[in-house]
Amino acid sequence: MRIIIFSWEYPPRVVGKLSEDVKSLATELATNDVDVNIVTYDEASTGLTQESKWVKATRVANPVRTHIGVLTWVLTLNQEVERAAANIYYQAAKKIDLIDVYDWHFIPAAVTLKNGLDIPFVYSVESLEDHRSQALNTTYSMAIKSIEWLGFYEAQKISAESEWMRDEIIRIYKVPEEKIVVIPFDDPSSHAKQILSLFSGVAGGAKVK
Amino acid sequence: MKNNPSVMMLSWEYPPRVIGGISPHVYFLSKNLVKQGVKVYVVTCDFPDAPAHEVVDGVEVYRIDSYKNPAPDFATWVYLMNLNMQKETAALTKKIGDKIDVFHAHDWLVANAGIGLKHVFRKPLLVTMHSTEMGRRDGLHTTTEKMIHETEAWLTYEAWRVICCSEYMISHVKWAFGLPNDKLVMVPNGVNTQSYNNSHDDLSGFRSKYALPEEKIVLFVGRLVYEKGVHILINAVPKVLSKVNAKFIIVGSGYMKEQLLNIVRSMGLEHKVLFEGFVDEATLLKLQKCADVSVVPSLFEPFGIVALEAMAAKSPVVASDTGGLSEIIQHDVTGVKVYPNNPDSLAWGITKVLLDDNYRRQLRENAYKTVQEKYDWEKIAVQTKRLYESVLGEYSKSFWA
Numbered sequence: 001m002r003i004i005i006f007s008w009e010y011p012p013r014v015v016g017k018l019s020e021d022v023k024s025l026a027t028e029l030a031t032n033d034v035d036v037n038i039v040t041y042d043e044a045s046t047g048l049t050q051e052s053k054w055v056k057a058t059r060v061a062n063p064v065r066t067h068i069g070v071l072t073w074v075l076t077l078n079q080e081v082e083r084a085a086a087n088i089y090y091q092a093a094k095k096i097d098l099i100d101v102y103d104w105h106f107i108p109a110a111v112t113l114k115n116g117l118d119i120p121f122v123y124s125v126e127s128l129e130d131h132r133s134q135a136l137n138t139t140y141s142m143a144i145k146s147i148e149w150l151g152f153y154e155a156q157k158i159s160a161e162s163e164w165m166r167d168e169i170i171r172i173y174k175v176p177e178e179k180i181v182v183i184p185f186d187d188p189s190s191h192a193k194q195i196l197s198l199f200s201g202v203a204g205g206a207k208v209k
Numbered sequence: 210m211k212n213n214p215s216v217m218m219l220s221w222e223y224p225p226r227v228i229g230g231i232s233p234h235v236y237f238l239s240k241n242l243v244k245q246g247v248k249v250y251v252v253t254c255d256f257p258d259a260p261a262h263e264v265v266d267g268v269e270v271y272r273i274d275s276y277k278n279p280a281p282d283f284a285t286w287v288y289l290m291n292l293n294m295q296k297e298t299a300a301l302t303k304k305i306g307d308k309i310d311v312f313h314a315h316d317w318l319v320a321n322a323g324i325g326l327k328h329v330f331r332k333p334l335l336v337t338m339h340s341t342e343m344g345r346r347d348g349l350h351t352t353t354e355k356m357i358h359e360t361e362a363w364l365t366y367e368a369w370r371v372i373c374c375s376e377y378m379i380s381h382v383k384w385a386f387g388l389p390n391d392k393l394v395m396v397p398n399g400v401n402t403q404s405y406n407n408s409h410d411d412l413s414g415f416r417s418k419y420a421l422p423e424e425k426i427v428l429f430v431g432r433l434v435y436e437k438g439v440h441i442l443i444n445a446v447p448k449v450l451s452k453v454n455a456k457f458i459i460v461g462s463g464y465m466k467e468q469l470l471n472i473v474r475s476m477g478l479e480h481k482v483l484f485e486g487f488v489d490e491a492t493l494l495k496l497q498k499c500a501d502v503s504v505v506p507s508l509f510e511p512f513g514i515v516a517l518e519a520m521a522a523k524s525p526v527v528a529s530d531t532g533g534l535s536e537i538i539q540h541d542v543t544g545v546k547v548y549p550n551n552p553d554s555l556a557w558g559i560t561k562v563l564l565d566d567n568y569r570r571q572l573r574e575n576a577y578k579t580v581q582e583k584y585d586w587e588k589i590a591v592q593t594k595r596l597y598e599s600v601l602g603e604y605s606k607s608f609w610a
């Protein structure tokens with residue numbers, strides 16, 4: 001199985017807990033013989049990068065430096081994510097089983113790659129704009145929510161870390177329950193196994209190896 | 210490779226959605242490319258009552274939902290619109306099979322979609338830079354303006370070729386984004402002479418709604434914004450009136466309107482200067498045909514399509530010697546060029562044209578001939594098709610092919 005993980009943070013860039021979680025999962029998956037490719041944001045200020053032997057990380061920088069907000073920043077970064085993902089796709093003779101996307105930032109890229117190249121994606125939810133913005137519903141927040149909605153709509157499957165999060169996704173976005181899988185992040189190894197079985201279903205039963 | 214290329218055009222406007230010059234440009238270019246055997250798809254923004262898919266003069270037109278995501282401001286709206294445009298175009302490209310040879314984007318307004326599609330499908334991207342943020346704003350003053358400028362730079366960087374409509378724009382774009390010469394191609398903008406050809410209409414009744422028989426008509430068409438220099442024309446009005454009896458008709462709207470009205474009022478010339486606002490296409494064509502002189506006093510003008518339109522309508526042109534206008538008009542032959550930002554020079558030009566019937570006829574005939582020879586859409590489509598073919602020739606030797 002060959003996958004690409006999209007995450008806007010990955011060591012050495014650490015914004016929240018997502019960074020270490022993604023690294024731990026990627027390593028676990030790699031030891032289970034999954035070909036794991038990470039596409040993440042390249043932040044020069046985080047210093048030297050210690051590359052893993054098992055996980056290939058591509059770090060992309062924003063082609064537009066000046067921005068008026070996080071939204072425009074994210075939206076121009078997405079084309080670089082697409083470029084990196086397309087490079088992996090063509091290098092691998094067009095054989096990518098799926099993309100695993102963490103939170104809303106790179107949903108636009110995942111959606112385009114799904115629609116253009118038939119690569120299914122899993123939307124892994126770490127947090128939601130409704131909670132981050134405390135349901136303020138400013139236009140700015142609504143725009144981010146519309147991207148989250150697009151992700152839920154276009155994703156093959158959604159993974160949530162808790163039943164509470166699953167219920168929140170259903171409450172806010174009216175997502176059908178059977179589309180969401182709850183996989184708690186407790187023991188890294190059993191977590192990875194559950195993720196693998198989710199991936200295998202999305203990739204049409206693709207074998208690990 | 211197939212004999213005739215297929216192109217996916219991306220444009221934020223296409224008729225009936227008309228905001229500026231890109232809409233008619235993409236309309237005429239696409240239609241004439243089809244006549245040259247090119248398969249053309251246009252993906253554009255939606256418009257009330259316009260269908261999501263239709264075939265216009267052989268062009269496959271797709272309109273996407275451009276207000277799907279709420280947006281806090283215009284620039285963010287552009288990027289969000291691109292998200293949806295890119296997604297829809299990706300699905301469309303996949304649906305029609307491996308049949309798109311090039312993506313052709315028009316301005317930064319579709320930068321993200323064009324760049325993303327280039328990489329996803331590994332096909333060459335061409336861009337036509339109709340204008341630049343630097344030029345529109347006369348510098349880069351705000352964060353938004355800088356962001357747009359950098360987006361333009363990114364788009365020209367990603368493009369296989371950058372098309373500009375005038376030599377002036379070529380040198381401006383080259384300087385603004387630091388581009389190499391061999392990446393830039395000049396393909397002029399066109400004008401459709403046919404729409405002005407029904408010359409048998411009797412326009413005297415129409416004319417009398419705007420001017421007295423003894424008044425000459427001086428016409429300005431354009432947005433009432435600083436870069437269009439309409440305030441220079443207003444300042445020239447009394448200078449012209451001291452020599453010739455004329456009526457000044459201002460077509461278009463913009464943020465300077467109230468200020469301009471006040472200047473006209475303070476000069477006591479409200480009976481001589483008419484502000485018509487936006488007028489429909491048919492009225493505009495008639496006004497251009499009635500005009501004894503069309504004035505283009507721009508301070509910044511990447512191309513100057515309004516001068517070409519006047520020339521096609523056989524209205525003599527007085528334009529400021531700047532930007533694309535300098536190239537379109539040959540002084541004393543196809544029009545009159547005056548110093549930019551100079552009401553005295555502008556008044557001199559207008560007066561010279563209005564006072565000499567023979568001179569006016571001569572300018573008109575020469576200008577019309579030039580329009581037919583150089584700015585004909587069919588010729589422009591042939592040039593554009595050749596450009597696609599040469600890019601595809603280079604592409605076929607790359608590892609993407």
